[in-house]
Amino acid sequence: DHQQQTYVTKHDLNLLHKKIIATDLIVQKYQDANKALLRLQNENEDLKQQIEQITNECCIFGKQVTECTQEFDNLKEQLEISNSEKRELHQQLRLLQDENTNNYHEIMVLKQYESLKDTNDQLSKTVDRQQKQIAKLQLQVQRKSPIIYKANKDKKEPSETDIALTNSQKSVRELKLALARLMNFIQTSQIEIPTALHIRPVLKAHDINDDFLEIEGEFIRKPVKKVSKPVISQTDDDDDDNGDFIDIRHTIEPQPVNITNSSIDIIEKPSKTSSRQEQKKKEIQKRKSTKKNRRQKDLSTTEKPSTKLDDLANELEIALSQSDQQQQQQNIPQ
Structure with a gap:
């Protein structure tokens, strides 16, 4: 246990x-x-x-x-x-560029018109001066030469100055027509032109208005009325310029240019002529034929009208001296 x-x-x-x-x-x-x-x-x-x-x-x-x-x-x-x-x-820039081009073309036309008008005035002054000189020389010729036969007006040829004046008048008329067409185009296109360009005084100075195109037989389109926008206007001497834009109506009218032909005193041919007068008649006809040939040669060449008028005055002086010499020779045998 x-x-x-x-x-x-x-x-x-x-x-x-x-x-x-x-x-x-x-x-x-x-x-x-x-x-x-x-x-x-x-x-x-x-x-x-x-x-x-x-x-x-x-x-x-x-x-x-x-x-x-x-x-x-x-x-x-x-x-x-x-x-x-x-x-x-960009749109405003395009509009301004278009207006600038239109204004540039218009200014160029106006400048050409002014230059041609100045040349026309100068030519008219030279014509008046040379015509006075020619009249004096012709009076001297008439006093010293007893007989000057009546010229045939139908066969009278135009002088170089008259040709130059007609050409300048044609160019002035063409420029007026171009300016009138341009103004009509601006008016119908409703383009606003500022007063700073000073175009109205030029148009008034030359009496250009709408009747010019109608007189010349061109078709005019009337513009559509529109309300113009106000812009800042510069001081202008024009009293009628109440608005800020230029009214192009009643601005085109032709400007007549007066061409004065020299008045030449003519002595009619007598019924009875002596032998001396017949000789003088033959000499004058010879001088006329030589003058016609010279005039045709001068028309073919491109010279200034003032120099051509001087040549004509010199020819008259030479003719005057020749007539004096002939009278002296005729007086010697007597």
Whole structure:
């Protein structure tokens, strides 16, 4: 019995020892697990803090994105406004360029008209001066020569000055027609002409109005009335310029140019002529034929009318001197 009890106790002690060892292992595992749990909790808290920080940064970025989108929308609207303004400015630039070209052509026509008018005035002055000189020389010839035969008016050829005057008048008329057509085109196209160009005084000075084209037999289109926009006008000497734009109506009318032909006193041929008078008649006819040939040669050459008139005056002086010499020769035998 005693051996059985001792055996039981040893067996129990071994079991107890094993249980104690197992509990120690369990406690150690628990402690290890607890340490791992604490470590994981710390890591979890760190991750939570990082997540909160990231969420805050995301909120900040979201606000910045919304602000950027708003700024982008505002910039887009401003871009559309600037593009529309750019298109309007391009249209205004095209209109100004068209007006500039029209005004340039008009100014060139006016300058050509003014230059031709000046040349016409100079030619008329030279014609008057030379005609006076020719009249004086012809009076001297008539006083010194007893007889001058009547010239045939039907066969009278035009002088170089008359030809130059007719050519200048034709060019002036063509320029007037061109200016009238240009004004009619501007009027029908409803183009506004500013007063800064000073076109109205030129048109009034030359009496150009709408009747000129009708007189010349050209078709005129009447303009459509429109309300003109006011612009800033410069100070003009024209008293009738109440508006800011030029009224082109009643501005075209032809300007007549008077050509004065030199009046030559003519002595009729007497019924009875002497032998001396017949000789003088033959000499005068010869001089006339030479003058006609010279005149035809001068018409073929392109010289100035003033120089041609001077040549004509010189020829008259030569003829006068020849008539004096002939009279002296005729008086010698007497």
